Amino acid sequence: MGYTDQTRAMYREILDGLKEAGIYKEERYIHSPQAADIEVEFPEGSSLKKVINICANNYLGLSSHPEVIKAAHEGLDSHGYGMSSVRFICGTQDIHRKLEHMLTEFLGTEDTILFPSCLDANSGVFEAILTKDDVMISDRLVHASLIDGIRLCSAMHDTYKHSDMEHLESKLQLHSDRRLKLVITDGVFSMDGDTAKLDKMVELCEKYNAMLLVDDSHASGFIGKTGRGTHEKYNVMGKIDVITTTFGKGLGGASGGCVSGRKELVEMCRQKARPYLFSNTIAPPVVAGVIRVLEILSATTERRDKLEKNTIFWRENLQKAGFIIKEGDTPIVPIMLFNARLSQNFSRDLYDEGIYATGFFFPVVPQGQARIRTQISAGHELHHLEKALDAFTKVGKKYNILGKTKQEIIDMYGM
Numbered sequence: 481m482g483y484t485d486q487t488r489a490m491y492r493e494i495l496d497g498l499k500e501a502g503i504y505k506e507e508r509y510i511h512s513p514q515a516a517d518i519e520v521e522f523p524e525g526s527s528l529k530k531v532i533n534i535c536a537n538n539y540l541g542l543s544s545h546p547e548v549i550k551a552a553h554e555g556l557d558s559h560g561y562g563m564s565s566v567r568f569i570c571g572t573q574d575i576h577r578k579l580e581h582m583l584t585e586f587l588g589t590e591d592t593i594l595f596p597s598c599l600d601a602n603s604g605v606f607e608a609i610l611t612k613d614d615v616m617i618s619d620r621l622v623h624a625s626l627i628d629g630i631r632l633c634s635a636m637h638d639t640y641k642h643s644d645m646e647h648l649e650s651k652l653q654l655h656s657d658r659r660l661k662l663v664i665t666d667g668v669f670s671m672d673g674d675t676a677k678l679d680k681m682v683e684l685c686e687k688y689n690a691m692l693l694v695d696d697s698h699a700s701g702f703i704g705k706t707g708r709g710t711h712e713k714y715n716v717m718g719k720i721d722v723i724t725t726t727f728g729k730g731l732g733g734a735s736g737g738c739v740s741g742r743k744e745l746v747e748m749c750r751q752k753a754r755p756y757l758f759s760n761t762i763a764p765p766v767v768a769g770v771i772r773v774l775e776i777l778s779a780t781t782e783r784r785d786k787l788e789k790n791t792i793f794w795r796e797n798l799q800k801a802g803f804i805i806k807e808g809d810t811p812i813v814p815i816m817l818f819n820a821r822l823s824q825n826f827s828r829d830l831y832d833e834g835i836y837a838t839g840f841f842f843p844v845v846p847q848g849q850a851r852i853r854t855q856i857s858a859g860h861e862l863h864h865l866e867k868a869l870d871a872f873t874k875v876g877k878k879y880n881i882l883g884k885t886k887q888e889i890i891d892m893y894g895m
C-alpha cells in the first residue's frame with residue numbers, strides 16, 4: 481500500500497537515468513563453469529555463445545580445477561553441506577581451524593581468522609581493534625569494502641594521496657598524538673593494477689610507531705616469487721600487522737576471506753568483529769576446497785609462474801599493437817580508451833569477436849579514464865591470448881586508436 485505509483489515512478493526515473501547516462505550495469509549469464517572458455521547467454525534469451533573470458537579474478541585458473549572440485553566433493557561428504565551456525569556457537573569444525581593454520585603458514589603471519597567474505601573481514605576489523613582515541617590513515621584509492629569498514633569504526637579517519645609516501649609521512653606526523661595509528665592500503669590496486677610501496681610503508685610505520693593493514697585480495701596466491709602476496713614482493717613478510725584477503729579471487733574463486741596478522745589483533749577480531757560473530761560460518765565444501773588450493777600452491781609455483789609468463793606476453797604484445805596500457809607487472813592490465821561510450825562499444829565489438837572483457841567507466845574509475853580492464857589467468861593458454869590479441873587489434877583498427885596518443889584519442893572521441 482505504501483509502495484504507491486508515485487514511489488514506483490520515482491525509482492523508475494532514477495533507473496532510467498542510469499540507462500540514459502550509459503552507466504546501467506547489465507549481467508551476462510554464463511552457463512558453464514568459470515574458466516578461460518565459457519558459454520554465455522547475452523542478451524537475455526539469446527542462444528549460447530562460446531567466448532574467451534579475459535576479465536575474471538580467476539588468476540590462477542583454480543576456479544574449476546579438477547583437484548579443487550574433488551576436494552570440495554570430499555569435504556561435502558565428510559563434513560556436510562552447511563553448519564547452520566556462526567563460528568562461536570556451534571559453527572567451528574576441525575577444517576575451519578586447519579584452514580586458519582594453513583593461511584597463517586602461507587602468509588607468514590602469527591594467526592588467522594576466517595570471515596564469510598573479505599568484504600566482511602574489512603567491515604569488521606577496524607571497529608574490533610580501534611577506538612575513538614585512534615586514527616586510520618588510508619590511501620585514497622582503497623577498495624570500497626575498506627571504506628565501509630572505516631565508516632563503521634569510531635576512530636578518526638584521514639587519507640593520503642594515492643601511493644604518495646611524502647603525503648603519508650606528513651599525515652603520520654600530523655596524527656602523532658593519537659593512541660594507535662593504523663595505515664591502510666590495498667596490496668594491488670584493482671583498477672590500475674599497480675602495487676603499494678610496502679617496503680617504504682613499513683619503514684614509515686616503524687619510524688612513526690604506526691600499524692599497517694594491507695588488503696591483498698588481488699595478490700594472494702600469485703604476487704611475490706612464491707605467491708605469498710605483495711609483502712613477499714617487497715621483502716617485508718612478517719612485518720605487516722594485518723593482512724586481509726579473499727578466497728574469491730586467485731585462491732579458488734568460491735567465497736570467504738580472512739584477517740591474518742598479529743596474534744592479539746586476530747584474537748580481538750574473534751571476540752569483537754561483528755561479521756564474524758553474527759554471520760554464518762563458511763560452508764564445509766568451500767573450506768575443503770581452499771585447503772586444497774593452499775596445498776597445491778605450497779607444493780609448486782608452477783601456476784603463478786605461468787601467470788607471470790602469460791602477463792608478460794599480454795602486456796608486451798598489447799603495447800606492440802599500439803594500445804595505451806597502464807604500466808606495471810601485475811595480471812591486471814587496463815587498456816585505456818578514456819571515453820565511456822567508446823569503452824562500451826569496444827567491449828561489445830570484442831564480444832562479437834568472441835572475447836569477453838568488460839568496459840569500466842565513471843563512477844568505477846575517474847571521469848575521462850574509461851578503459852577495458854583485462855585480467856590474465858594461468859588458465860589461459862597461448863592460443864587464448866593470441867586470439868584475444870587478434871580481436872583487440874581488429875577492434876582497435878576499427879576505432880582507429882592503434883598507435884595514437886591519449887590526446888589524439890580524446891580529440892576523436894571526447895573524454
Ligand SMILES: *Cc1c(COP(=O)(O)O)cnc(C)c1O
Binds near residue numbers: 597697735
Ligand atoms: C574483491 C575484493 C574484496 C571483496 O572480497 P570478497 O571476498 O568477494 O568479499 C575486498 N577487497 C579487495 C581489495 C577486493 O579486490
